[in-house]
Amino acid sequence: MNYQCIVCGVTGSAHAQGAALEAAKLAKQQSARLVYVYAADTSFLKGGLAKQKGVEDSLVHLGEHIVDMAGELAVSQGVSPKKVVKKGPVMEVLKAVVLEEKADLLMLGHETRTIFEKAMFRGEVEDHVKELESKTGVAVKIVV
C-alpha cells in the first residue's frame, strides 16, 4: 500500500526510537510525509497533581527533546519530519494528530509493560491497536 502521510508516536524508549527509524525509512521509500508526535500525558497523576501548572509544560519540554531525537534519525534517512508535541491523553493526542494530518498510517513502538504498569496505564500498546484503528480510521502498525 502506498502511504501519503505517516504519523509515528514516539517516546524516549529504544523501541519507540526504533519505530521512529522504521517510519523514516518507510516515509523515504514511499515519499510520504512523516509526523512524529509525543503526547504530554499527565493522566496517570492523581490527587490534583495533573492539574498543576508546570507539570505538563515540563513534560512538553521533554517531549520536544524526544521528537528532536527522532527527528535526527529521520534526517539521517534523508527525511524532514514534522514534529508535534501535544498535551493530553495518549490515545486522544494520537487520534487528533492522525485526523489533523489526514494520515493513512499510524506507527508505534512496542513497549513491554509489567503487571503494575499495565494496571497503571491500562494495558499494553498492542491492547489498544483495535481501539486506535477504530478511533482514527487508519491502519496501525506496531514495530517490535
Next chain:
Amino acid sequence: MKKSIMLLMLFLTIIWGSALSATAEEKLTDAGPTDLLIVSGTITNAQGKPIKEVKIHFSINGKAVELTEEVSTSKAGRYEAEIRVQSGLLPGARVEMSCEKPCYKTVENIVLDNIVRERDCEEGGINFLAHHSLTLSRSITPAFWIATFILAGVYALIAFEFMHRTLAALLGAALILTLTYTAGTFNSDYEILTFEDAIHAIDMNVIFLLMAMMIIVGVLKKTGVFQWMAYKSYQLARGNVFALASILMVVTAVTSAFLDNVTTMLLIIPVTIEIAMTLKINPVAFLLPEVFASNVGGTATLIGDPPNIMIGSYAKLSFIQFVQNLTVICAVCLVFTVIFFCLYYKKEYLKAQVGDISKMISHLREEYKITNAKLLTQGCVLLGITIFLFIIHGALHMEPSIAAMFGATILLVISKVDIVEMLEHEIEWPTLIFFMMLFIVVAGAEETGLIQVIADWVKDLSQGSLVAAILMILWVSAIASAIIDNIPFTATMLPIVAYLNTVIPGAESGILWWSLALGACLGGNGTMIGASANVVTVGMAERAGHPISFMYYIKVAFVPMLVTIIFCSAWLLLVEM
C-alpha cells in the same frame, strides 16, 4: 382562634418546662433547711488519660438523686456535682454514684465513704464534701468492631486502589458519623464519634501547613527554578557523570527537605531524563537515586514529609527539635545513598557518551532558564523568612502552620499572583481532604478503644523495654510504609506512640517520635508504592519510554532502604544511651 390556642399551649409548655427544672431543688428547699453535698473528682482510663463526657448519677439510700443539670466530666476528666439533701441525712446516709460512657464499662453503686463536713452555712444548712476519682475500663462494644472494620476497610481501599484515597477516607468518616447519629442515637453501644469530636480531631495545623507550603511551591514553580537547578547540576558536573548523579541526589535531597517531594520530583524528572538521554544512558539510573535521595532529604525536617508534619503537630515538636534529632542521621543516609547508587549504576554511568559539554550546557541554559527572576527573588526571600519563623516558632509558642501561612500570604500579596488560579491549580484539595477525613477515621478508632488495644499490644510485646520499643516502631513503620501509604499509617501510630511515651520508662524524652518519623519516611523508599514521589517518578519515567517494573524497583531500592534503617537503629540507640 385555633392559632391563639396553639400559641397559648406553646407558652404554657415553655413555662411548664422551666418550672420542672426547678422543681427538684425547690421540693427540698420548701421542705425546710437543707444541707449541701459537693462531690468532685477525676475520671481517667486505664492509661491515666482523662475521659471526657462521662455521665455521672447519684443516689442516696438507694433513691436516685434528681439534679437540675446532668453531671458529666470535662475535657480534663473532672466533674463536680452539688447535691441538696435533707438536713440531718448526712453524714450517715449511703451516697452512691454511677458512671457511664459509651465504649467504657459502666460502673455502678460506688459508695462515697469519705464524706466530710466542711462548714456550717449562714442559711442554716451544712456543707459536706466528698472526693472520688476513679478509672474506667474499656468495653468492647459493637462500636469498637465497627470502627475497626472501617479503619481496616479504608486501609484496604487505599492499598488496593479500589478507589481514590480521598474517597476511601471520606467514606470511612461518613460511615462513622452516620452510624453515631443513627444507630448510636438509640443505643449508645453504637456511638463511635460525635460531630464535635470529629471536628476536634482534625488537626488544622497540619492542614494549614500543607496548604501554605503548596502555595509557596506553586509560586516558586512558576520561576523555573527546579529545572534550572537540574541544569546547574549538569553545569557543575562538567560532563562527569558520577559527579552529576551525586549533585542531582544532593540537590533533590536538600530541596525536598524544605519543599514538597512530589513537586520537586515532578519538575526535576523531565530535565533529568533529557540529560540522561543526551548522555545516551538509561534515565532510570538517575531517577531512582534522585527519588531515593528525595525521600531521605524529606525525612530531615519538620516540613520535609507529611508524616513529619503530622508527628510535629501531634507531639508539639519544633522545627529545631527535628533538625537536632533527624538531620545528622539523614545526612549520613544521604552520603550512603550517593555512594551506593554511584556504585550500583557504575556500569551505566561509564557507558555515557558525554559529547560536546559546552553545546549541551548552552542548550540547557537556553531551555531551562529562570523565567521570572523577580518572582524567584520574592519567593526565596519569603521562603527564607518562613524558614526563619520555623526556626523560632518553638520559642514563640507559635504553631508552624502560622509561620507557613504568613510566608505564603505575603508572597501572594507581593508577587501579585492570581489567587484564584493558585487556589484552583496549586493546592491539592483532594490531599487536604484526605488528611481531614483520615483524622476523623483514626479518631473513631481511638474513641472506641481500638488504638488502645494496639498500644497495649505493642507495650506488652516490648515488655516495657525502651530499646525494644524503639526498634519495633522503627522497623514496623519502615516495612509498613514500604507496603502501604505512610500517611494513614502515621495517623494511626500517633496516639499509640503518645501512649507508649507515657508508659515505657525513658520514653518521656520523645525518642519514639523519631523512631516513627525515620521509619515512616525512609521506609517509603523500599517499593515503588511506598511514597507518592516514587509513584510519580515511575509514571514520568514510563511516559518518557523508560518503564520501571515493580520488581526492579524492589531489587534496586529495598536493600539500601534496609541499610538506612539499620543506620537509624544505630543512631537511635546511640541517642538513647
